[in-house]
Amino acid sequence: MAVNDTLEGTRKIVEEAEVQRPNLHPLAPSVNDFNQELTTLNLGPTHPATHGIFQNILQMDGERIVSGVPTIGYIHRAFEKIAERRPFYQITPLTDRMNYCSSPINNMGWHMTVEKLLGVEVPKRAQYMRVILMELARISDHLICNGILGVDTGAFTGFLYLMDEREKIYEIYEEVSGARLTTNMGRVGGMERDFTDVAIQKLRAWLKTFPAVMSEFEKMFNRNRIFMDRVVDVGAISAERALNYGFTGPNLRAAGVDYDVRVMNPYSSYQDFEFEIPVGTKGDTYDRFMVRNEEIWQSLRIINQALENLPEGPYHADAPHYYLPPKQAVYKNMEALIYHFKIVMGEIEAPVGEVYHSVEGGNGELGFYLVSDGGRTPYRLHFRRPCFIYYQAYTEMVTGQTLSDAIVTLSSMNVIAGELDA
Amino acid sequence: MADQNESTPAQEVAAAQDPATQKNAQLLALLHRLFGEDTFTDVEEPYGLLTVTTTRERIHDIIAGLQQDQELQVNFLTTMCGMHFPDKEGQELGMVYHLHSLVHNVRLRLKIFFPISDPVVPTMTDLYSTANWMEREAYDFFGIQFPGHPNLIRILNVEDMDYHPMRKEYALEDGTREDKTDLFFGR
Numbered sequence: 001m002a003v004n005d006t007l008e009g010t011r012k013i014v015e016e017a018e019v020q021r022p023n024l025h026p027l028a029p030s031v032n033d034f035n036q037e038l039t040t041l042n043l044g045p046t047h048p049a050t051h052g053i054f055q056n057i058l059q060m061d062g063e064r065i066v067s068g069v070p071t072i073g074y075i076h077r078a079f080e081k082i083a084e085r086r087p088f089y090q091i092t093p094l095t096d097r098m099n100y101c102s103s104p105i106n107n108m109g110w111h112m113t114v115e116k117l118l119g120v121e122v123p124k125r126a127q128y129m130r131v132i133l134m135e136l137a138r139i140s141d142h143l144i145c146n147g148i149l150g151v152d153t154g155a156f157t158g159f160l161y162l163m164d165e166r167e168k169i170y171e172i173y174e175e176v177s178g179a180r181l182t183t184n185m186g187r188v189g190g191m192e193r194d195f196t197d198v199a200i201q202k203l204r205a206w207l208k209t210f211p212a213v214m215s216e217f218e219k220m221f222n223r224n225r226i227f228m229d230r231v232v233d234v235g236a237i238s239a240e241r242a243l244n245y246g247f248t249g250p251n252l253r254a255a256g257v258d259y260d261v262r263v264m265n266p267y268s269s270y271q272d273f274e275f276e277i278p279v280g281t282k283g284d285t286y287d288r289f290m291v292r293n294e295e296i297w298q299s300l301r302i303i304n305q306a307l308e309n310l311p312e313g314p315y316h317a318d319a320p321h322y323y324l325p326p327k328q329a330v331y332k333n334m335e336a337l338i339y340h341f342k343i344v345m346g347e348i349e350a351p352v353g354e355v356y357h358s359v360e361g362g363n364g365e366l367g368f369y370l371v372s373d374g375g376r377t378p379y380r381l382h383f384r385r386p387c388f389i390y391y392q393a394y395t396e397m398v399t400g401q402t403l404s405d406a407i408v409t410l411s412s413m414n415v416i417a418g419e420l421d422a
Numbered sequence: 423m424a425d426q427n428e429s430t431p432a433q434e435v436a437a438a439q440d441p442a443t444q445k446n447a448q449l450l451a452l453l454h455r456l457f458g459e460d461t462f463t464d465v466e467e468p469y470g471l472l473t474v475t476t477t478r479e480r481i482h483d484i485i486a487g488l489q490q491d492q493e494l495q496v497n498f499l500t501t502m503c504g505m506h507f508p509d510k511e512g513q514e515l516g517m518v519y520h521l522h523s524l525v526h527n528v529r530l531r532l533k534i535f536f537p538i539s540d541p542v543v544p545t546m547t548d549l550y551s552t553a554n555w556m557e558r559e560a561y562d563f564f565g566i567q568f569p570g571h572p573n574l575i576r577i578l579n580v581e582d583m584d585y586h587p588m589r590k591e592y593a594l595e596d597g598t599r600e601d602k603t604d605l606f607f608g609r
Binding site for chain 1: 527
């Protein structure tokens with residue numbers, strides 16, 4: 001029941017929470033005593049702990065949260081509307097700006113959606129390259145989330161260590177695509193260029209050094225008494241509620257449901273790799289933290305396998321109608337010039353139809369629902385943004401908890417404002 | 423869209439043995455058994471995803487029935503979104519629901535269409551908490567009303583906006599500009 005938007009509903013939720021939640025302090029004031037005065041507290045829109053622009057108007061009873069009203073949309077950029085006027089390849093930069101902590105996953109997800117619509121088969125090498133880049137993106141996404149969770153609990157050191165590693169991942173991106181944060185990586189039909197020797201070198205060097213740093217980070221946090229006191233049993237959600245709220249990704253897996261798009265609907269040759277899906281039991285902040293840590297290790301496994309077995313061959317599909325020709329050929333070759341012109345002007349032929357494709361983003365199932373009327377742009381494009389969908393559970397998760405618990409819960413859910421608002 | 427080419431019998435047999443096709447057939451049979459064959463029109467499988475069109479009178483029953491059903495357990499609402507087809511007389515607006523069975527890994531796309539003069543759709547918030555913001559988004563973008571929704575206000579756009587921007591009549595750029603011809607850029 002989505003009743004948490006009204007005061008009546010909030011009371012009901014709090015009453016249920018008192019019965020159900022073992023983590024509510026026994027001395028916490030009973031919510032039936034509504035004669036006491038409540039304090040209204042604005043958490044956000046610009047609060048250092050929200051890591052993005054969104055607001056929560058909290059009703060506080062002392063240190064306890066009684067109810068909350070989330071307001072979002074502060075950086076809404078109408079991507080779905082803009083996408084209706086852009087040719088397919090110009091939509092890639094829009095996807096960058098959704099979950100900007102793991103842009104390559106968004107890019108690849110979008111490319112795969114268009115490839116599915118156009119019926120383009122991507123060669124194995126390109127698929128493996130994509131897997132490497134997507135897993136790097138997942139690692140950098142989780143590094144941010146877990147590092148920041150450390151900062152929000154007062155431990156800055158781990159964050160600094162991890163930022164250093166994220167910087168190295170960005171250098172690999174830079175070597176592959178030329179960009180760091182908003183990568184605009186790859187193309188419809190494959191990658192825009194092969195991995196250079198420098199890129200491979202940097203990747204191999206990073207794969208050697210990173211595990212030691214990650215182990216050190218885990219040693220610092222996983223059994224740290226102070227950290228555990230702050231996160232265990234905080235912001236918990238049951239598997240049933242999580243599913244009802246449409247949770248996906250690490251947040252759902254922390255609640256104990258092993259749903260992972262990479263396994264359930266393998267794309268880009270994920271079926272070739274061996275990896276495990278970590279799951280939690282309680283769905284609290286600690287479980288989310290641990291699931292993300294373990295996913296980093298599993299991503300490393302996938303990258304290692306993909307790099308060792310990287311097939312030889314072309315790095316893009318043989319689809320001249322959709323894949324930009326090399327620039328040199330455009331100057332010398334009539335056909336290449338024609339294709340170049342048609343692709344850049346968006347005059348490629350797209351079939352009429354509708355396609356839904358989803359990838360496992362940093363935060364969960366990132367879906368693209370594309371309706372094409374055969375024109376140069378999508379007729380309708382809808383993004384299934386995991387952040388937008390699971391953030392609505394936030395109020396329910398923090399009701400009955402303290403303000404400091406709310407901060408770490410928000411941090412561990414990894415709500416990225418760009419993806420929340422699109 | 424579905425393959426337009428003539429398929430040979432061998433291909434048909436291969437398609438029938440494909441697990442995804444089998445699951446879709448099983449799901450379609452389930453839908454027909456639970457809700458009657460004439461509830462669904464336009465049964466398609468674009469890119470392997472079973473897509474059926476139904477009416478807004480039945481949509482709540484169908485989603486509730488699928489949520490309760492124990493055979494395929496289609497009880498995860500992946501996403502829902504509005505649509506606008508200005509040229510379809512009397513069926514201008516639409517809602518598209520993507521459902522997923524996490525146990526049996528089969529997806530279903532449900533569509534409903536209704537006139538823009540009467541954009542009223544039953545709410546799914548009593549079945550799925552996740553429908554809350556999705557319906558607010560559909561209201562915000564397309565002006566679709568969901569009676570019974572606990573808090574149907576705009577979600578992404580500002581409160582005092584007086585139109586629903588994702589409708590097709592609102593072109594992205596100022597339509598009165600004459601220095602830019604629209605011949606190549608955009609619809």
